[in-house]
Amino acid sequence: MKTWLITGCSSGFGQRLALAAARRGDRVVATARKVEALRDMARPFDGRMLALPLEVTDAASIRAAVEAAMEAFGDIDVLVNNAGYGLFGAIEEGTPEEYRPLFEVNVFGLIETTRAVLPVLRRRGGTIVNMSSGAGIAGSGGGGYYNATKFAVEGLSEALSGELAPFGVRVILAEPGPFRTEFLGRSITLAANEMPVYAASSRRRYRETNNGHQAGDPDKAVAVILRAVDAKEPPLHLPLGPVAHGIAERKLAAFRKDIDTWRDVSIDTDFGRP
Template identity: 85%
Template sequence: MKTWLITGCSSGFGRRLALAAARRGDQVVATARDVKAIEEMAIPFSGRMIALPLDVTDPATARSAVGRAIETFGGLDVLVNNAGYGLFGAIEEGTAEEYRPMFEVNVFGLIETTRAALPALRRRGGTIVNMSSGAGIAGSGGGGYYNAAKFAVEGLSEALAGELAPFGVRVVIAEPGPFRTDFLGRSITLAANEMPEYAASSRRNYAETNDGNQAGDPDRAVSVILQAVDAQNPPLHLPLGPVAHAIAERKLAAFRADIDAWRDVSIDTDFDKP
């Protein structure tokens, strides 16, 4: 039996992971910025799930949630950093008032929640699941700010994996493609400054035309995440769904092509040997 702390449980993958973990008999600290949105979810799992407020932009609430996990369940085995949202629009269209809050939630909030949980995770050799995205594998026009936030999550997670391996703490970067959650319906914002020059690449209609039509079954993705958490040797990178896998394959091929095409020129940059 594992003890989980999951952020962003009011909807989407966070809510589904919390329910799936509790249904299989694990103990869950489900959190959300508005705890009222998740209180009813915890009622059927009295004694195995508690609902707590956690605003990832307020590090004190993360420390409090970790403390309650230890007080209630005796420790912590799994941290899932799921809270986040997206900003669509061209780079020139976005403003600091729009993109800085997204980084506060998606990157700095993840960092502070992780830092709060690390002492408890090191004691048990636990697992961190950081929810990235196909957008964290490769950038695309109109998603640059969201790409940048998820790329930061990927780099941070890779560094954490190296730092925490001596303690037996594993890191899994979940990289879902399009799944039929309510992410596009409630967790996407658009840059207010709509510029006609970027009409073809700003992805302004992506959420509207794809919400509810995604091919991915989120419950099947959750099942894969549970398998990774339970695995003796989980993957660091976990693309979820055929779209995410296709993004990764294209990125690897393009990266290799660039390296190979410019190898002779770009590798010859050391001082001449005496």
Template identity: 65%
Template sequence: MMKTWLITGCSSGLGRQLAEAVAARGDRLVATARSTESLKSLCDRYPETVRSIPLDVARTGDAARAVDLAESAFGDLDVLVNNAGFGFIGAIEEGEPDEYRPMFEVNLFGLIETTRAALPALRKRPGARIVNLSSGAGIAGSAGFGFYNASKFAVEGLSEALADELRPLGVHVIIVEPGPFRTDFLGRSMITAVREIAAYAETVPARRQYRQTNNGRQDGDPVKAVAVMLQAVDAAHPPLHLPIGPRAHATAEQKLDSFRADIAAWRDISIATDFDPPDGAA
């Protein structure tokens, strides 16, 4: 059945690849980016089913206008994809507020406001989907990615709560957790802290080096990642968590193993925290 999609961050990366795939299969699409110039060719190829509109997720009112366009142009909205975002490399001590706060405005608060703007339309469509792009970095934290980890961990928690709220309404949430894919994420979508502190020389510089040596060389094929996302959206019972790629799956498995080990090692001590029963109580 034909669906109507609204996707943020369609100028490049997985967002652009997904927009191309959605349009190519004949679905209706509102493609968004901060500048729509990059979306002109997509609209020209699919004039009947694709519309574009500027959307800066950190700017008040943009999301509501995009939702209005979906409903006025196509009559409904079935799938929201919160894809817009960028990364940050730097130790927690190295990062400055003017460097990391804008990332939270886009990765978290922009996602929240876009979702809130779309929910009234999505609630009209039982079976609607909200796809939130998290990351393998939303599964486990690592040195040098702490601020990015924090933004994506917040997306994970928000999405789990949202899924619980929307389940009775027949609306599903899918948290997509990609590993490294060959997009420009390590290029134009990644910034690094200006300040470097020598005390972190054993951990953080390796992350900076990773960006420099792996940009455009990642193993993951974006076309295959998008195919998995489409299959999940179309599924009658979509997953809440969707790690994509071997690295993301390994990260999830390692996190679960570590979590279970900590729980088991400290279980007897950490659960003995209730009030003692009154004297004489059975």
């Protein structure tokens, strides 16, 4: 039996992960900004699911949730940093009032939640699952701010993986492509300053045409995440779905092409080289 603490459980992958873990017999601390949305979900699990409020931009809220989890279950084995949202719009269209809160939730909130749980995980090992995205593998026009937050999560997670390995704490970057969750509907905001010059690269139309029609089955993705958490040697990078795998393959190929094309010139930069 594992004990999970999951952020952002009111919908999407967070909700499905909480339910899947509880249904297989694990204990789950399901959290969200508005705990009322979680109480009905927790009720059938006979005390194995605890619903708690947690606002990832509020350090006191994070500490209170971790303390309540420890009081209820005595330990935390798996932390899932799932809370987050997206912002669509060209870089020039975005304003500080729009993109700074995005970083507060997607990056700084994840950091503070992780820091609060690390003393618990280091005691006997465990797993951190950071929900990234195909958008964390490669950038695309109209999604630059969201890309930037997920790139930050990727770099942070790679560093954490090295730091925590001596303590038996594993890190998994879940990198889903398009899955049929509520993300494109309730978890995406659009830059208010719409500029016609960027219409060709805007992702506004993408939300309108794809919401509710994504090919990915989120329950199948959750099953893969559970399998990775249970694995003796889980992957650091876990692209989910054919779209995310395609993004990764194209990124690797483009990176290799740049390296190979410019190798002889760019490598000749040390003192003393002819």
